[in-house]
Amino acid sequence: MESNEMRDQITIEDENGQTKDYSVEALFDMEEHSYALLSSNEDTILMRVEDEADGQYLVGITDPEERDSILYAYEIAVDANPAD
Numbered sequence: 001m002e003s004n005e006m007r008d009q010i011t012i013e014d015e016n017g018q019t020k021d022y023s024v025e026a027l028f029d030m031e032e033h034s035y036a037l038l039s040s041n042e043d044t045i046l047m048r049v050e051d052e053a054d055g056q057y058l059v060g061i062t063d064p065e066e067r068d069s070i071l072y073a074y075e076i077a078v079d080a081n082p083a084d
Helices: 064-080
Strands: 009-013 019-030 033-039 044-052 055-060
Touching (some): 009 033, 019 064, 033 064
Antiparallel strands (some): 009 019, 019 033, 033 044, 044 055
């Protein structure tokens, strides 16, 4: 992928009311849940996509073991099917 290619952007508000813009790197399903891998200039985060009656919401993953296992499985899937 070229570095100047536009990606979907999303703004996340943390528990302190601070907002930060992220690029959507990947959306994927795993273990009956949907996840979003987001990146900014400073960091990369993984969030779970929750469906509610009035729309979809991103929820932070607080369990480090859950986060690490999802990221590990994602890396294996990407390595097995690299993008062109």
